[in-house]
Amino acid sequence: MSTGTRLVEFVRALREHGITAGPSETIDAGRVLEVLGLADRERMRAGLAAALLRRGGQRAVFDQVFDLYFPLGIGAPDAHAETLGQYREQLAEALASGAASELTEAARTGVELFGAVDSDGGFSAHQTLEAIQPQTLVAQVAEAVASGGFAERLARDTARRRVAEFRERVRTEARRRIAESRGRERIHRHAVTPSAESAELLALNAERLAALRRTIGPLGRKLATRLAARRTHARRGEIDLRRTLRRSLSTGGVPMRPAYRKPRPNRPEIVLLCDMSGSVANFATFTLLLVQAMRDQFSRVRIFAFVDKTWEVTELFEATDPDPARIAERVRSRVAPVASLAHSDYGRALGTFLDWYGDAISAKTSVLVLGDARTNYGSPNVADYGAIVATARAVHWLNPEAESRWDTGDSAAGAYHALAPMHECSTIAALTELVGRILPV
């Protein structure tokens, strides 16, 4: 296969994973290969990344696809170890040294020895890691790494980091071996982990949740600047030339009194109303954190949470708690003392909100409702929602469920949707886009 064909296939595979590289990028990539040559693989990787990528978060996906299309070495390595015990000894040494080449070599041997699933060329990273159990080496490696003194406290962290790195290399190697035997076009579709932002919010595991949390802070900042830019544009009291000239007519064309542009009026208020029951809580927490990260852009943010009754939780977010997981826990314990028994009751939640906190909503307030609109077959209480919509400046409902699932089962999405806009918001990317668009300036 010629390099050109390989490159085009590579770009096509990237596109299937959401990295939109157009023809002009492909041409750039071709020129990169021409200038750099094919001798040094890591340089090729860096060069292609520079030409094809557009943002930082895409790098992990790029690396995985790159490893499939431009693999390191071909075929099976020579295995040096005979037994699991010997292999683990070698691995421990590699981990202690921490050198990238040794870890790669160890991963390749490991997959060869313990990863083969069946005779026709299947390899499993999971099976390899289960057999090797690298996490049980942490203590041994930490001991080897420890340089004595204070740094010893960090040795376990270092060891853990290296084990995690090793696991990643095993996954890469397993993918490569499968691709080799089964054709890479089929593999890249299933075996490449999608980037954090495009993951579905309702179906996340702990590791991915943590990855998402890290993206929330920068995201909030980003949106905040966008809003600020929208607002403060033309805010510096620039000279309004047209009005100045108009005024100067009365002084014979000499601009005696310059006219300035006026800054725009004050900042809006936001009220968030969040469903904190079981499955939706993740989504609500993310949205809360996102809005909270942008709070300096609003004159006031008030946060209300409910499962079956509504409580104000604004002050929980005012303390500078750096750990989003803990904050979600605290909100939940406030709202639903017996979390396991509570089902969300939208009817009652809307009712109690109006009764107790009705004065939170005025003509200056924008309301965001976060929830899946699943009433557990209770009353949706559309009348109270209507009252909120009538008073507030704007109401938006963000629903983490896909639009195709609305109005199925106990969902009352349609009834609420009839009164105020409801938006599907199932990934972080969609959430960001939406929040940037609908939040008032």
Next chain:
Amino acid sequence: MALFASVDEVSARLAETGYLASGEVATAVFLADRLGKPLLIEGPAGVGKTELAKAVSAASAAELIRLQCYEGIDEARALYEWNHAKQLLRITAGRGESWEQARADVFGEEFLLPRPLLSAIRSEHQTVLLIDETDKADLEVEGLLLEVLSDFQVTVPELGTISARHVPFVVLTSNGTRELSEALRRRCLFLHLDFPDEELERRILRSRVPALEESLAAAVVEMINALRGMGLRKPPSVSETVDWARTLLELGARTLDESVVADSMGVLLKHRTDIEIAHEKLQLPG
């Protein structure tokens, strides 16, 4: 005209100026130079984005022209501006002359105030144009950059189109506070600059703080990496690593211990909550 002949030459010449570049960085710089495309660098604060542009300028003996972006920057500050006050003086001084004369005179080179973008385009020599913190500028400025960065020319309606004599080596930096537009991204080569790996950071320490002992440098780097893994609000940057190493030298520390780390934590961490987290995780006293 190419500034560098090979990737290795980029690494070597950057190293002479005191900037130790990873293979990734050297490759990107080399390609930006070779393909004549702007280099867009993104990454957390303090990883040396601006330093890289300065180092390229020093390594290639090209003049560095810097455009610092900020909220509200506009054409008049980025590209060029007519010197209105001077124009008014000229008009008042020449009362009685005809409209044609006045017009031809007032819009001449003499009344043009070049700003960084125009300076870089018009320069007689090879330049490095650093557009710093592009994300702080408004969207309109990006539109302006598009024209300048794709054709390396500037159109001044009264004077005509000015083309670059030397294509400047352009570096754009961004902290990612705002998403840059797709159109601008597509005109650039992209480099995501992250914290250096342990080995590179040790080398940086050795070159910046030569008096630091090898074993202490290793411990410092290990400690910094552990801190970066704690999910702090503002993880320590490379420059803070260097500052901390210097502080440790000043304190006469030969190894890291509890009291030294606790005393000098303020050099590394700039938020109270961050310091609290570090204290807790490292089991420091008080």
